[in-house]
Amino acid sequence: MMRRVGRPGLVGLAARTAVVAGTATAVNNGMNNRQQRKAQEQWEQDQYQAAQQQAAMNAAAQQAVAQQMAAAPAPAPAPAPAPAAPAAGGEDIVASLQKLAALRDAGALSDAEFEAAKARLLG
Template identity: 55%
Template structure:
């Protein structure tokens, strides 16, 4: 019985060792998968934050451009002065007799649009 017990003990030890290795390998695999999933979730979160920051920056630039466009001086002031000068010129020509009443009215209508 000495030899049978020794073989049985060796076989039992091999089974226990194999089972322990398989269990520890399974645990390690689950831990690695869990860590990988956490890393992917963190990377996704960072990408979302970057996208939000880029969107906010684009909105800020658009708002700044809108403010600049609203604050820009109106270019209509110069043509208004020019229009006044032209009207005064037409009135002067009309008063001097260079333009008839009809010509003055037509030129004034054309100028005023």
């Protein structure tokens, strides 16, 4: 059999075209896959950084609230209700005056409230 020299025949041309097309497709698919992986990795990195920033902002906000709460003065306790009029007996008045003085010393009553309650007891 004699081998032909020169241009390939129809089958040879189809085979060469198939090889070139297959190689081009494989290279193209490989490049697309690589680009998709890079895009996915970049998106994951962006999401991680956003989560880190959000966590840092939350921590800073909690710290600011804690500092503000520590710096704010505590609310004053509600004043104690005025004692009811005592029954007849000198010992109750003395005990009531002592209780009022203790409340004033503890800061629960102001001097004006103490004087008003004392006047009611004695008057």
